[in-house]
Amino acid sequence: MHPKALLDVCAELVRLTLRFEHPADALLARFFRAHRGLGPRERATLAETVYSVLRSKLLFEHLAASGAGPGERRLAILGGPRDFLMPALNAQEKCWLAQCDAARPDDLPQALRHNLPEWLVPPLEVQLAEGFWPLVHSLAQSATLDLRVNALRDKRRAVQEELAAAGIAASPTPYSPWGLRVTGKPALGRLDALARGAIEVQDEGSQLLALLLDARRGEMVVDFCAGAGGKTLAIGASMRNTGRLYAFDLSAHRLDAMKPRLARSGLSNVHPAAIAHERDERVGRLAGKIDRVLIDAPCSGLGTLRRNPDLKWRQSAATVRELAARQASILDGAARLLKPGGRLVYATCSLLREENEAVVEAFGAAHPDFAWLDAGELLERLRVERARSLCSGGASGSAYLRLWPHLHQTDGFFAAVGVRKG
Numbered sequence: 001m002h003p004k005a006l007l008d009v010c011a012e013l014v015r016l017t018l019r020f021e022h023p024a025d026a027l028l029a030r031f032f033r034a035h036r037g038l039g040p041r042e043r044a045t046l047a048e049t050v051y052s053v054l055r056s057k058l059l060f061e062h063l064a065a066s067g068a069g070p071g072e073r074r075l076a077i078l079g080g081p082r083d084f085l086m087p088a089l090n091a092q093e094k095c096w097l098a099q100c101d102a103a104r105p106d107d108l109p110q111a112l113r114h115n116l117p118e119w120l121v122p123p124l125e126v127q128l129a130e131g132f133w134p135l136v137h138s139l140a141q142s143a144t145l146d147l148r149v150n151a152l153r154d155k156r157r158a159v160q161e162e163l164a165a166a167g168i169a170a171s172p173t174p175y176s177p178w179g180l181r182v183t184g185k186p187a188l189g190r191l192d193a194l195a196r197g198a199i200e201v202q203d204e205g206s207q208l209l210a211l212l213l214d215a216r217r218g219e220m221v222v223d224f225c226a227g228a229g230g231k232t233l234a235i236g237a238s239m240r241n242t243g244r245l246y247a248f249d250l251s252a253h254r255l256d257a258m259k260p261r262l263a264r265s266g267l268s269n270v271h272p273a274a275i276a277h278e279r280d281e282r283v284g285r286l287a288g289k290i291d292r293v294l295i296d297a298p299c300s301g302l303g304t305l306r307r308n309p310d311l312k313w314r315q316s317a318a319t320v321r322e323l324a325a326r327q328a329s330i331l332d333g334a335a336r337l338l339k340p341g342g343r344l345v346y347a348t349c350s351l352l353r354e355e356n357e358a359v360v361e362a363f364g365a366a367h368p369d370f371a372w373l374d375a376g377e378l379l380e381r382l383r384v385e386r387a388r389s390l391c392s393g394g395a396s397g398s399a400y401l402r403l404w405p406h407l408h409q410t411d412g413f414f415a416a417v418g419v420r421k422g
């Protein structure tokens with residue numbers, strides 16, 4: 001496609017994305033399905049432009065206030081990869097872009113440097129203090145590409161060698177015993193390791209949540225908010241394909257997406273089931289019978305801003321408040337499943353205390369029949385390197401798993417581990 005035409009398409013996609021009617025990744029996927037003729041380079045340019053505009057929206061809107069032509073075209077010019085789009089610009093646009101590039105970030109107001117919505121800044125500043133700006137900088141980077149090796153199928157070392165033979169460099173993840181971190185963003189679609197279920201794409205942080213549940217052979221386990229099964233697959237493998245693993249979710253559609261992954265993985269201990277709500281009859285029937293429950297609660301997703309920068313504009317203080325109420329209700333419903341001595345892991349990919357510590361601490365205050373385990377100590381016992389550096393909170397300073405992009409190069413995650421007293 002000629003750069004001029006490509007810039008027009010970039011501008012149109014920016015316009016559609018900034019309506020925030022659909023998640024950016026879904027919008028792009030639909031657009032690419034409808035325009036199958038687009039090559040990999042063109043797709044990459046379009047995606048990079050849209051994501052860059054979402055990441056730096058406040059700054060770009062400020063810069064785009066000068067210049068001429070439609071606003072979304074100016075935003076697309078600011079966000080687009082320079083080498084590819086430069087030939088599409090007229091002389092006036094080139095001159096304007098050079099002026100924009102000359103703006104010194106340090107001279108700009110804070111909001112144009114952090115590019116976060118106003119409501120999100122105080123809770124992050126309070127929590128992170130001097131870590132606030134390192135977090136901001138890490139959110140401007142793209143996320144790493146991590147794989148989880150399915151221990152039922154292969155050893156991590158063997159898969160690493162297989163990838164190397166295919167020209168893909170990968171090294172063991174620093175914390176997860178199952179993970180490989182791939183160098184760059186190679187296409188993985190045609191790899192035999194993927195087809196035979198030896199690997200799944202999964203952020204190292206997600207792997208650590210499944211590890212923390214520590215589900216054992218022969219146990220009765222529930223993945224309460226299983227979605228398309230990212231963590232279900234990891235838990236099923238850690239149970240060595242024994243026992244019974246129920247994968248619950250409200251969305252039958254998401255559970256359906258788990259099926260081909262399950263088939264590849266070789267797991268036969270997983271039982272997906274759609275539930276209507278957290279007090280569903282199915283949940284009631286299993287009350288008091290379950291050894292371990294993972295509650296990977298629906299959340300604001302603010303820990304995944306490197307991958308989903310639109311979330312910071314789609315969420316608000318009000319949606320976070322609503323989510324916190326839903327999370328409390330789901331935790332309450334799911335906890336009933338546990339038998340005495342049974343363990344729950346409550347987890348989110350949110351950065352906010354309101355969806356994390358506050359939910360768990362309110363639940364703890366209302367349920368004296370639950371004791372709380374130290375996540376740092378548990379991960380240490382599971383032989384995770386520098387386990388306590390992944391955790392914070394409580395008297396020990398390592399009560400909760402608390403992963404941050406700027407500290408751990410994972411998505412942001414929270415997890416707390418509770419046990420029903422015997």
Ligand SMILES: C[S@@+](CC[C@H](N)C(=O)[O-])C[C@H]1O[C@@H](n2cnc3c(N)ncnc32)[C@H](O)[C@@H]1O
Nearest residue numbers: 225226227229230231249250251278296297298
């Ligand atoms: C964070 S996502 C889960 C991601 C999934 N565990 C994974 O690893 O791929 C949260 C999921 O919770 C589901 N959900 C929302 N409300 C629920 C409820 N009341 N009971 C069970 N699942 C629920 C959503 O449909 C969504 O799939």
